[in-house]
Amino acid sequence: MENDIKEILITKEEIEAKVKELGETLSKEYQGKTPLMVCILKGAVLFMADLVRNMDIEVEMDFMAVSSYGKSTESSGVVRILKDLDTTVEGRDIIIVEDIIDSGLTLSYLVEMLKGRNLNSIKIVTLLDKPHRRKVDLKPDLSGFTIPDEFVVGYGLDYAEKYRNIPYIGVLKPEVYSG
Ligand code: PRP
Ligand code: MN
Ligand code: MG
Numbered sequence: 001m002e003n004d005i006k007e008i009l010i011t012k013e014e015i016e017a018k019v020k021e022l023g024e025t026l027s028k029e030y031q032g033k034t035p036l037m038v039c040i041l042k043g044a045v046l047f048m049a050d051l052v053r054n055m056d057i058e059v060e061m062d063f064m065a066v067s068s069y070g071k072s073t074e075s076s077g078v079v080r081i082l083k084d085l086d087t088t089v090e091g092r093d094i095i096i097v098e099d100i101i102d103s104g105l106t107l108s109y110l111v112e113m114l115k116g117r118n119l120n121s122i123k124i125v126t127l128l129d130k131p132h133r134r135k136v137d138l139k140p141d142l143s144g145f146t147i148p149d150e151f152v153v154g155y156g157l158d159y160a161e162k163y164r165n166i167p168y169i170g171v172l173k174p175e176v177y178s179g
Helices: 012-029 044-052 105-115
Strands: 005-010 036-042 060-067 078-085 095-103 121-129 141-144 169-172
Touching: 012 044, 012 121, 036 105, 044 095, 044 141, 060 105, 095 105, 105 121, 105 169
Parallel strands: 036 060, 036 095, 095 121, 121 141
Antiparallel strands: 005 169, 060 078
C-alpha cells in the first residue's frame, strides 16, 4: 500500500500539531455554545475524530455523506446526497468538517442547501485546501494546510476507496491512477 506513495507531503506529527491548534481555536470561538460538528463522509472521518478530541467545549456530532468523485481523481460536479443529517439544524451553530476543498463544488452545494434550513451560523473547517483548483468562490473559515495541485491520499483521503488509513498525507505515484 505505502509503495504507491511518491512522497510524504504532511507528516503524522505535523497533522497532530495542526489538529490540536484548530481544536483550540474552535474551542475559543465557540466558548459557551454547543456547536453541531458535521463530518462530511467519508474523507473527513479521521480529521473529525481527532478534532473533537482536541476541543474542550461541549459539541454534538452528526454525519453527512455526499459524493462527487466516485472512482475518478476529478470531481464530476454532480453532488449526490447519500446520507442527510439526523439532527434538526434550525437555530444551531454548524461547523462543517471537511478533509479537503478542491473545486469547492461539494461544499458550495452543501452550504447553500443547509442555509435554507434556518441555521444560527455556519462555518467551514478543512484540514487541506487546494485553492488553485477552485471552480466556485468558496473559502473555508479555518484551514489546516494549503497544498499544491497534486493528488493526495491518506488520513481519510482515498483513491478508489483505498489509502484512507495511511496516517500521513502523501502524494500518490501517477502510475497508480493512470493505470
Ligand atoms: C472528496 C473530499 C471532499 C471533496 C472535495 O470527497 O473528501 O469531500 O471530494 O472536492 P471538491 O471541492 O472538488 O468538491 P469524495 O467525493 O471523494 O468522497 P469521499 O469523502 O467519500 O472520498
Ligand atoms: Mn469527501
Ligand atoms: Mg474520495
